[in-house]
Amino acid sequence: MASPGYGKRSAPGQARRATDTFTHLPAREAYIASHIDRLPDGAAMDVKTLAKELPYGQQALRTALNNLSEAGHLRRVREPADEDSTQWVFRTYFSRTARSDAWWERWLNEGDEPQPDPKPQRSPAYTALATLGRTDFRLALSAKECADLEPLAAEWLARGIPPAQLIAALTTALPSPVHHPAAFTRSRLTEKMPPEPPPTRTPATTAPARRIMECTSCRTPGRPEALSGGLCRPCQGPDVPAAGPSPEEHEASVRAHMARVRAGLRRAGRG
Template identity: 60%
Template sequence: MASPGYGKQSAPGQGPRRAEDFAHLPAREAYLASLIDRLPDGAAMDTKTLAREQPHYGQQAVRTALNSLSVAGHLRRIRERVDGDRTQWVFRTYFSRTPRDDAWWSRFLTTGESTDVRPAPPEERPDPKPPRSPAYDALAGLGFADPRLALSATDCAALEPLAARWLARGITPELFTATLTAGLPPAVHSPAALTRRRLVDKMPPERPAGPPAPATTRVLECTDCRTPSRPQALLGGLCRACRTGATTAAPPAARLSPQAVHRHATRVRGAVRTATRPNRSALQQH
């Protein structure tokens, strides 16, 4: 397990576990994906730990496999600021049994939205009775709370926009009913007219604006080199350099001039002749 707050995080909205979940992957990637899928949330996801916890693949193979799983849409790496802390960051790897495209990962990791955006299937037969709105239901319920405000279907439809403004300003259906039925006169000759008058006169104030949205607390990383990047720059979870395998070439070595090469060769030949020449004094003594 990783330190608390770090490690694996399961992505939401995954399908049920099936035997063929990773059949589209090569054998190595499918094996490691199945292993990661069964790890609990919070498990360490660094290459060293994953290589140590299984017998088949070393660190380099695990690193390559994680990159492939990222490209296939199964994982993304992020760094995230701890709630209420401006300085402490945690590092997490989100894993999805169901492969996701770049648009889904970007939407989920930046906004928290995890639903798949798919066009709604066409309806086979239109519903002749569309569902009623909460505002319509609140108006229709006035007559049950007090018969003096019993409204017709036409009355409810006409007053629905005013009632909707009440609910949009945070008024619950229960408070709506209590406010409109309080202090009614003994006899009400026109329930619709009185209700409209009360809807206008007792309209609640608009809700104050909420606090400003917090600053971004989540940064996406390249799966391979862990460089923070914008979602648009991480195709398949990899930055451009890691996608292309680009590396910085070493500067070419400085070339020697022909004269320097000739002097160097002369010194080498001289050293060889000196080493192989017999010692004359030694031969005379012998």
């Protein structure tokens, strides 16, 4: 046990202990977290004490405790020994339920248990990565590692690979041991990335007309050929010249022209 007032403190509102409580953590961190979880409140949690109880050196324990802190399982706190005391003590609050930064901040500032964090809606990609450790303990990932790898896993799903097939692709034929689960998973996600699906073809359609002409004067819509000069026929007025001679006028003009030609030939013959 630590000196009175020091040592481990259990955070409030934790879920019950279960066999899969720490399966989302790497093997070392899960082992250490399980040990700390079973320590009574007030127990010493310094690395020297833990090194005597666990098969890890002090440096490895420091790294593991930092990882547990990043995963939301513990916070080191300096606070008064009691409400009226001027003596400050160092305590380590531990939660078997991972907590967000906002949860820890609210609780440590308010002194009472805050409302539980709303369960975030995890994406299918994140959920698949978090499930790897349950499928094969050698690929147990922390919450931060799942978040870091989530975009790569999401790309697999976007290319038509269902979550179950993604999990199988990542956990099949694993080496033993897997020294760096996150790095190994990243490598497989990158190297075995499935090809992009072919683009979906859609039937060609005629685009609707983007412009409809209208009369400049009265704004009556009409086809371009009916809007000479941009004006409809009523707005063109009676003084607008006709587009050309009528068929009757054209025929009379041709007959008159031919008569002049014949008359010219007769005069030439007499001469």
